[in-house]
Amino acid sequence: MRVGVLTGGGDCPGLNAVIRSVVRKGVQEYGFDFVGLRDGWLGALRGHVVPLDVASVRGILPRGGTVLGSSRTNPFKHDDGPRRIEDTLAAHGIDALVVIGGEDTLGAAGELSRRGLRLVGVPKTIDNDVAGTDYTFGFDTAVGIATEAIDRLHTTAESHMRALVVEVMGRHSGWIALHAGVAGGANVILVPERPFDIEQVCAWVQSRFRFNYAPIVVVAEGAVPKEGQMVLKDRSRDEYGHVRLSGIGEWLALEIARRTGKDARTTVLGYIQRGGSPSAFDRWLATRFGLHAVDAVKDGDFGTMTALRGTQIVRVPLPDAHTGTKVVDDSLYDEFEVFFG
């Protein structure tokens, strides 16, 4: 049996760990043969296929990124995409695919599976917003990096009695913000799931200053204030007096400074959250996902993806159009409100 492997979407610590365990178990236990498709669905569309064997996965477990490359290509946005993928599989004698990716990549995999392709999915995203699994790998690493950054910012904030805003990743979900904010001892945590009241934020900030502590505000990049609170005049102006919309972190710092009269600054963590060596937790999870994905291929259990439930790895259906993203629910968020302010 020849199995193709591809990694799609944004890069994520642990992708290489999955590739390695898929190949190690597939070759050593089941006698499978493997090839890689370069740069996610792009390689599947273009027939960019590379050799993949035990030697080529040696030493990649602790390395971030993906040795197969990645892209955000969606095969359904290309003319005749699904047929071109079938052609690639046929041309290279590929019997089944292991598809490692986030919502978009897995959504395409789900659609292709319903059209008859033999696919098994492995969910990845640093955002942790894939439904059906307790956690995705990459998330723990991102939370660790953000927490370490918050630890560092505390000392700067305290030394200058200044409010510090930390903008972390999370366009549609606040998992990184919530976990890193709780772990880092933030005084305010703002997530996309819950539009915030800037007046409440400033009240928390001021209460912190009143007790002679410097506040840390952790905000997901996709968080937004309540309707009507971000108005044109809130936008900053450049040196020519032209308005510009800043990222939410920058807006928050300006607004906190304006409303409380305190010094406030922003740090945008950006790409350092998704790169580098995966944490031990993510290596463990990614390795197990890979082992179980190749088992699903062996069992012919296509159209499924691996998922974590408690300490068990299970198989669940690949996402379809009705599968939403996994968001932070109110009861979890409310658990931590005691730390705000």
Add this chain to the structure above:
Amino acid sequence: MRVGVLTGGGDCPGLNAVIRSVVRKGVQEYGFDFVGLRDGWLGALRGHVVPLDVASVRGILPRGGTVLGSSRTNPFKHDDGPRRIEDTLAAHGIDALVVIGGEDTLGAAGELSRRGLRLVGVPKTIDNDVAGTDYTFGFDTAVGIATEAIDRLHTTAESHMRALVVEVMGRHSGWIALHAGVAGGANVILVPERPFDIEQVCAWVQSRFRFNYAPIVVVAEGAVPKEGQMVLKDRSRDEYGHVRLSGIGEWLALEIARRTGKDARTTVLGYIQRGGSPSAFDRWLATRFGLHAVDAVKDGDFGTMTALRGTQIVRVPLPDAHTGTKVVDDSLYDEFEVFFG
């Protein structure tokens, strides 16, 4: 309501995070009053009680160890232990106790609870062997430290083409060895749950050398060879001439060197696995355990301890004499055998 808090057993990253969240929520949400009992059950026996308020838990979230001190004192091994504890609680007007500890500490809590004391438990142990919870805090930090050490040892092993044995904590269970071994890409992982065959270990070591890679053997301190494989002449003698069993890591290196003719060395990680700042995962888990423990006190749900099930915190009964430790089962261990050798 006045609530006492104590931490027992070996120190563990995250203890301070629990203390902080218990006190923060108890005071701010429920209007409780807190005191600390110093050094685990010892303080409860001796009436060593200290003030504990919101100010005293500021800034302790990222700090390892426990601000309340700890000990391995078992109140049932002291004359009249339970009565002395009741006296302490009465003398200081303590209505309920939050007991943070491992198996032994929680076992005593369970027994005291059955005698009528109002207790809520929080499980901790870097060994992850408390039954009833998916994970305990401290474990993720320990695994992270051990994994980083294994990462480092790979480069030394490869540079000198030498077998390196890493002895990690785990007297009765192999959780740290298994997780860190998998995350660190070890070639052999030995756990107390499964007596090992030294000949098999040496075969794995040699197969690794044959492919020009240097083997890493991760061994839990409590792992043992199959019956008959460790004989008297392997043991060293202490300063009085009495035989003593060398640590299993040291024995393994000697034995591997003797049987394979290859250079082999040992590193015993020791106490660095249990100290220092907790990982983000452990701070999250410890903080949630604390919040839920104080909720249980509020609800009068005594005799329970907090536990992690998937992503939820639940309450389970405190352990009793019939509760065993949580061990690595064969099916999980076997998942990873493809990486051995």
Add this chain to the structure above:
Amino acid sequence: MRVGVLTGGGDCPGLNAVIRSVVRKGVQEYGFDFVGLRDGWLGALRGHVVPLDVASVRGILPRGGTVLGSSRTNPFKHDDGPRRIEDTLAAHGIDALVVIGGEDTLGAAGELSRRGLRLVGVPKTIDNDVAGTDYTFGFDTAVGIATEAIDRLHTTAESHMRALVVEVMGRHSGWIALHAGVAGGANVILVPERPFDIEQVCAWVQSRFRFNYAPIVVVAEGAVPKEGQMVLKDRSRDEYGHVRLSGIGEWLALEIARRTGKDARTTVLGYIQRGGSPSAFDRWLATRFGLHAVDAVKDGDFGTMTALRGTQIVRVPLPDAHTGTKVVDDSLYDEFEVFFG
């Protein structure tokens, strides 16, 4: 003898280590008495004086920031500043000051010293641009953080075959950019001392892509392109079409993308470079600076500051109006050009 201690300017890992060693040696060896002046020169102007003894410096060695607070207050920009400082010293019976700060703080110290105040300086700055000393503490920590970030960004760059620009601190000098860029294996390093040619930068970027590697560009926040290269049309426009000037990192990414047709993104490291626990090197240097500063006070060697020369700590005069900052000279920068492109 009563000695005052103050920390001025931006916070910097190692400030607490200096405070601790000044106090430990001053009290234990010389029998001095200490007080702290809060928030740099501000506390000296306002008479904000706090107790400082051996107990208050326990445990602060590994902690970032400064327990004395800091500010950018310049006493010479306040009415009658020098006289108010003298009044504070007289009112609290302070015989001498240990002043820990960067160029501005030490420049003021130099001027006050020439007016007769008994001062000893300790240079600090993460930027490493204080003349007269090989290194300042805080710099090694900042370089370490930036290097770790660059390590992480490599994997994201490679996975997506994308140019990544990393903007690091350094308004007037490129020390952090140069050290972190060399240590992180950057392909282009841009420093304020040397205006860069954007065409050369793009040529380097493209040569890297040609060999199938993803380029990392490290740029100090104060680096600028050659005259005429940054023109109005280079400025980005916001969603309303208004121009805005971006930071140099953002400008570079836009320009590289425009000129090479490749994807390019920016990460601005910001405040995480100056916070958190100091590196071992910085703790060593800061501790020694403190020990030698208090020796200088004991010797009555006022008007000097501690400096590192090789492995020795020496005393040099406090900076005056003629002392420039220490910049990266051409011959050092040129050493590394072999790695560009």
Add this chain to the structure above:
Amino acid sequence: MRVGVLTGGGDCPGLNAVIRSVVRKGVQEYGFDFVGLRDGWLGALRGHVVPLDVASVRGILPRGGTVLGSSRTNPFKHDDGPRRIEDTLAAHGIDALVVIGGEDTLGAAGELSRRGLRLVGVPKTIDNDVAGTDYTFGFDTAVGIATEAIDRLHTTAESHMRALVVEVMGRHSGWIALHAGVAGGANVILVPERPFDIEQVCAWVQSRFRFNYAPIVVVAEGAVPKEGQMVLKDRSRDEYGHVRLSGIGEWLALEIARRTGKDARTTVLGYIQRGGSPSAFDRWLATRFGLHAVDAVKDGDFGTMTALRGTQIVRVPLPDAHTGTKVVDDSLYDEFEVFFG
């Protein structure tokens, strides 16, 4: 010109960084051709020569260990060693050698140079004991790892009010012990250069306990007590009943416990001090050493080695029989005595 490169002695973070910069500059700037000699002098004796070009050094900068392998082989202890090395060089057309190693490796290089071989040396050792250079690469990484371990041990020590002994590397010199001990806030630091008085050590330990702090004792593996203090009954026996001296760390913990009545434990850091990714400082130093070493080859300046003096890289003669190791002198050690006890 064809240049051979070899790495000898114990592995050390930064070896790969040297190899990379030697090759990058040699090829790109000077048009040299390179080969590697495997496993230090062993490859030179046996003619084990491997290709070495720009492609083979890509990506190795942040990796610990050495891609060329290493050994402790001394060519002067092999029959006809020097002539066999000359034969290897002649057979492979090697015009000059870059030899990266510690005292032993460089001592052999010095001797071979005096016999007419064209050699340039680069000093490496985590122990920092090579004379003629302010620092060697690898040392900063080792000190950082040891300091982080000491940071972790503080929390365990405090939680259990226990003395913790940390044994670090350093057979003949106490550089790691001194730097890590100072940076980690140790209460006692013991180095090989200065035989210690066990009674003084116990007095320091007890004074620390008196102030309710838990003592950390950092000891270099080569430190020894004053004559007469370690007697036969302190030694343990090996498996054949022969006495053996336990490691100094273990002896110290036993002795402290016996003499003070306090609980005392030991952690031996071992090999984790020499493995893994080099620190930013070590990557900077190793990279510069490589660049300057290849310049020396270009200049025909054989018989020299690179050395750090302040912030400059200079050339000094290769060590000979009269060159001693660089040790911690009394005045430096005495600087820190104020922190003891």
